[in-house]
Amino acid sequence: MNIYKADVVIVGGGGSGLRAAIAVAQSDPSLKIALVSKVYPMRSHTVSAEGGAAGVKRDDDNYDLHFHDTVGGGDWLCEQDVVEYFVQQAPIELTQLEHWGCPWSRTPEGKVNVRPFGGMKIERTWFAADKSGFHILHTLFQTSIQFPSIKRFDEHFCVDILEEDGRCQGIVAVEMATGEFTMIQGKSVIVATGGAGRIFRESTLGGIVTGDTQGAVFRHGVALRDMEFVQYHPTCMPITGLLFTEACRGEGGYLVNKDGYRYLQDYGLGPIGDKPKNKYMELGPRDRLSQSFYFEMQKGRVFEDPVLGKHVHLDLRHLGKERLHERLPLICEMAETFLGIDPATQPIPVRPAVHYTMGGIATDNKCETTLRGLYAIGECSNVGLHGANRLGSNSLTELVVFGKLAGDEAAKTAKSVGFGNTDSLHKQAEAIEKRVTAFKAQTGGKERVATIRKEMVQTMEDGCGIYRVHDTMQTTCDKLAELRERFKNVELDDKSSVWNTDWLTAIELDYQLDVAQAIAYSAINRKESRGAHQRLDGYEQRDDVNFLKHSDAFYVQGALPRIQYADVKITKSQPAARVYGAAGEKADAERKASHV
């Protein structure tokens, strides 16, 4: 086993990991940084984000409005001090990206332009056409290259973290090209490994969005928080789940059912105005839009196709070819390539698919977990920004705001503590190597990784979908227990060392099953409906008396996860009815009136 020492170890080379690495490098060039990623950083899933990043920009906008949109959008499960910090830092960090070269779309005068997005009262989404995540990621990756203190471990797979004396002191990684193990000892560790959406069947997500590092951290006793809140994005390609950005609706797209009817007006999002209006109709939040699809389906008002299945139409035709190609070029390309459709002349078939995990590794408002020295940022984490439902375009901003914060904090920590005992960490690392290598040696089992994974993603979709009831959630819990058992009988096809992805996906799956349990048990125990967690079995209402709380799932070896509840930090927004459309406007007016 190789040993490498760094002051700060960062796992994950997407938007937040890169931002954190740059923050450490800028705060003190003498600090050594190890940036570990299972793919080359520019392949990270940040690359697929399309719509844009939220930050106050216009004169008629302010922090307070962004705060209230976010907290209301999250159905009051947000940590409000975190949201306050976030909205204030957002414009600074997005401007920083501009200085680093991010090609934000511009106004005719050359200033950064903003577009409307779902659940946002004022236009505040900074965008780079419809490839915002791609441009942010490449900008950060390319910018990071100028810092010699960042040592990258590309295509290195993190198999576990190291813990001693109550502190996180490094990680163990496998170089994928050789199968060699490296212990990377650190004074502080930042986990920035993305979400867990691939635990579900139909998703917008890349194959790397597996959630395995969340599983590793979970096993070290750190809580996975609010895991039941899984975002279904309303406009995805049937079958593949590929995403058609919310910017399609921001630019003025319609959602229509098989009768050509803009059905969202039936679900508290209307009335239809003569032009698109923020927080109305198609510019409502994602959870509400996906839930409306579900009811349209129940009413038999969606399209049915032998190949594409049940879907509705995203109609962009009235926007005209020119605007579509300027503002939504990737969408046009994808519709053409994957569906043979020109959005300028034909509506696009869409349906909801899993897009984002609001839950994640629980951290305090400085991104540190209960395991000292361990920080978590981005989609893998739960700092309390999104609550029960994330607003589109808040997550790209989250990457840079909390990437910067965690980088600064981890740097401070690294300067205040020394390296731990390398020998005893090395012994731990060897035990980890032995444990994960054992998968390869296992013979005689009849199970395949692919089969268990397929059954896992299906049962998660069945039990933890847009609407949930106790019995199917229980079936999912039982199924996961069965899969946990059957996993012991996996035999790999590939027992080699070089690029053994069969083995690496087995390590992933082992952790994913734990994360899946955290999701399912958090869901079955939340006996209310809030944001993206909606029940149809007698718990249809939000219950602030019993459940204005975070659910914290804790790992228990050989047993089911333990679910505990923690208070939500409320600073200036008391829970209220979460309403959009005309009702939302009325509620806003009342809130304003009560403040004067």
Place this chain on the structure above:
Amino acid sequence: MSEQKFIEIEVLRYKPESDEAPHSEVYKVPFTDDMSVLQGAQYIKDNFDGSLTYRWSCRMAICGSCGMMINGVPKLSCETFIRDYYPNRITIEALAHFPIEKDLVVDLSGFIEKLESVQPYIIPAEKRSLDQGEYIQTPAQVQDYMQFTSCINCTLCYAACPQFGLNPDFIGPGAMALLHRYNMDSRDGGAEQRMELVASEEGVFNCSAVGYCSEVCPKHVDPANAVNINKTNAAKDYFLRFLSPKGGAK
């Protein structure tokens, strides 16, 4: 229900620990019309042989992972469809001109070094603090470089470039497009610093103007154009060095 269709996929396999040389294996894969070649490979891995190895992630032609030679042409396998080859056999191989690490996975470390060598970051023409806000850049100024920002680093252009095949040190189309992207950005003042590399032995003059790189580019970056413009720039720079008493030019 229509009858299940099958496609033959011939895969160039190579396991460095046990194979002396790459060899072909043929798989008969059931498919539907919406299936990509990548999904064909995934079907093989999940159902026939878990040791089949390839890179992939986003499935939407933006992460740049899944490039391979498909019937001899460098393509992203996620946006290449099986139906377009049926009923003929599909052959998939690792990207040309790169050393194979295993099956369809090639060694990209050389490419990454090139990408790093072009100083692909803003070297500010004029410093600006964050509280001064953004740099002003008109839509027309954005258009000057925007096309060259679209490179997804998939390296298809390297697999297409005969000169890179002959001389692996050639900086190549993708990295040169990225260099050009920063040179053309109104916020950047680093063009002069980057010129040394452009005109160097590994630089643009290796290019024999075949143009196949631009043809295979899935994002229409037109790297051949970036290389061409920099040939002109380097030639100008070279002559100006002779003419200018200060021995350099902007």
